[in-house]
Each structure stands twice: as structure tokens, then as C-alpha cells.
Amino acid sequence: MSRARRLLDLVQELRSHRNPVTGARLAEATGVSLRTLYRDIDALKAQGAPIEGEPGLGYVLMPGFMLPPLMFTEDEIEAIVLGSKWVAMRADENLGDAARSALVKIASVLPPDLKASVEDSSLHVGPGAPVPEGVTRLSDIRDAIRRERKVVVRYEDLAGAVTERTIWPFALTFFEKARLVIGWCELREDFRSFRADRILSFTVCERRYLRRRQVLMKEWQARQQAREADARSCGAIERRRAG
Template identity: 45%
Template sequence: MSRSQRLLELLQLLRRYRYPVSAEELANRLDVSVRTIYRDIATLQAQGAEVEGEAGLGYILKPSFDLPPMMFSLEELEALRLGAEWVAKQANGEFSEAAIDALAKISAVLPSGHEAKHTESVIRVASTLNAPELTVKLTELKTTIQKEHKAEILYEDAKGSISKRVVWPIVIGMFEQHNVLLAWCEVRNDYRNFRLDRIQSLLPLESKYERSRHALLVEWEALEGIEHKRFRY
């Protein structure tokens, strides 16, 4: 590919990561040398891209709400549509309206003759049926996670026993029938998965995690043998 095309590919690649990514990984993804990545990063920085980091530490693109204009391929639009439809059709989807609005905004800025407006979808997302109602609000739990605050929960296990736990919420997993909270449990002194529909109450606490959420997530992924690419969202 041409150098200008490679610079655009590098910029797009950096957008995907939430945490610093090494020059070696970027080089492998673009099939170039590490030295080339160093030069390209310097070029992007000189052109105004807010790329932070340095050789040996990794690079990250500073988040900004002022995104430049971008063009999506048909495959990218299809992926966005499928993801938004899945969120919108969740029985307990507190983000359903946001997903629908996002789809409408994407459609609104596409030219009237764009192929995506006239393509019959061959992949569709089915509605989630019989998902149990939640006592916990996802937005409240999400805020607690983002602030890295501990939380006190009343949890009902599969046998119907209720216990009080202090947990460090790490991430919410959205599955077909259940939403699951991954957290560090102070009672068990270990990582535990909690079905959200079994959490009877959640009280965010003022105290913060004793380790960073990022460190906890990386450790859990290593224990589970998960190779997770940290995309920016």
C-alpha cells in the first residue's frame, strides 16, 4: 500500500485500542518494520494527530469528540447495524433507544443513493425472549464501574440463598438470556460472576478498588486464558 494509505490504516488501528499498544504489535498488524511505525507515528503527530506515548512504552490515540469525517464500507455498516440491533432488542436493554438513535443518525448522513440504503439484509438479529427482569439499573452499575467504586450487593444464588457481598465490579457481560457482572468478591477473595437478575440490590460505596480496574481485568483474562483485543469504544 502507499504511505498515505498506510498512515490512514495506522490511525484507524490506533482508534481501536483503549490502552497503549506497542510498536511491535502495530508493525505486525500492518506488516511493516518497527522502525517504519516509529517514523509513521512521528508523521501523524506532526500532522496534528494526538498520539501519545513513545518507543518502548506503546502508543495511544487521545480520545476526542471532534472526530474527522469518515466513510464506512458496506461490511462496516452491516457490523454496526447488527450490533445496534442486538442491543435494541435486548429484553432489558436500557440502551435500546440509544441504539435506535445511533442507527437513525448513521442512516441520515448516508447519501440517498448509498448502496447500504437499498441492500436487503441477509443477516438479522432475533429478539431475546423470556429474559428475567432486572432490579439493578445497568446505567447505575456502569457508572460505578467507571468510577472504580466498590459496591455492596444482596445476591441470591441458584439455591435461593441470599448473601451480602462487597464486590469490585469490573465488567458487564451481555449474553443471550442473561446479563452477568464480573467482579472481585471480597467474601471469596477471588473473581466471581454474578447474574444481574439475581442481584436483589446494589449500593455503590465511596471506597475505591484497591487495585486498578485495568489490572484486575488483565489478570482475570490471563487466568481464563482469554486473548482480548482492547478496542476503543
């Protein structure tokens, strides 16, 4: 492995941790000796990487560090191109424009051969049925999620009943035929999902959530995983009974 690739892997590993991580763990994750790891940390610091910490205490990469133009593999290029094309065609207009703009910026810093791979990619996203968005713009929903703001919505369920809810939106899920807003519902005092096209009105409050978005996401994911585990367990029991 080249030294440049090794340093890049180290930066990516540091980025995956919010709290200080020990040198031993970083060395194991990047496949180098502890001595080499310390040299690589010093090399990154010399290049301007804001890494704080020291041996025995651990290291953390401070937010805001921007990597210089990087070399991508052909598979990485294809993944970026295909993902950007999907977002450009299937997400909301603002996010689609952002995907196209990001792809142009990435192509501008690539060497000629890889830039050609972006421009002449043979991977395409097939046509799909239009996804109804409703009266609320997805960009407004994404903004409320980013700012961790409570929102008041009027929502029509599948039976046609309309209720007013105060929710804490923390995720937006893109399905092939629907967009779901995931949030904590104060009315139900539980996690709920809301189809974006069934939201009749969407008013953003200046009040923040009572819990951080990352905390809500972890709680919801844990709940989902527990339900999936229960479903698998019940399925196994039924199969044993049938057998």
C-alpha cells in the same frame, strides 16, 4: 492500498497500544517500510493527531483523538448495523437507546450509497425470550463499573439463600437468557459471577476498588484461560484412556 486507508490503519494500530510502540513494529503491523511509516506519522501530526514520541523511542497516540468521518466497507456497515440492532433489542433500555442514536450519527456522515445500506439493511435480529433484569437497573451496574466503585449487594443464589456481599464489579456479560455481573467478592476473596436478576439490592459506595478495573479483568481472563486449558488437558487424557 490508498494513503487514506494506510493512515487510518496506522491510527487504529496506535490506538491498540497504551504504551509507546516502536516505529519498526508499527511499520510491520501496517505493511509499510520504516521510511514510509515516519512520513505517515508526520502526516498524521500535521492533521492534528496528538502523537508523541520519536524514532528510537517509540510512539503513542494520546487519548481523546477523534477521527473525521470515515469510509466503511459494506461488510463493516452490516456488522455495525447488526450489532446495533442486537443491542437495541437485547440490552437494557438506556444502552438500547444509545445504540439507536449511535447508528443515526454514523449514518449522517456516510456518503449516500452507504447511508442507504444502513437504512435498507437486510440483516435482522430474531425475537428472543424476555430476559429478567431483577430490581437493579443494568445502567446502574454499568455506571458503577465505569467509575470503579465498590458495591454492596444482597444476592439470592439458586438454592434461595440470601447473602450480603461487597463486590468490585468490573464486567457485565450478556447471555441469551441471563445477564452476569463479574466481580471480585470480598466475602469469598475470589472472583464471582452474579446473575443480575438475582440481585435483590444494589448500593454503590463512594470507595473505589483497591485495583484498577483493567487489572481485575486481566486476572480474571487469565484464570478463565487456565481453567479452559486444564479442562482440555483432562479431556485429552480421558480420550486417550478410552482409546
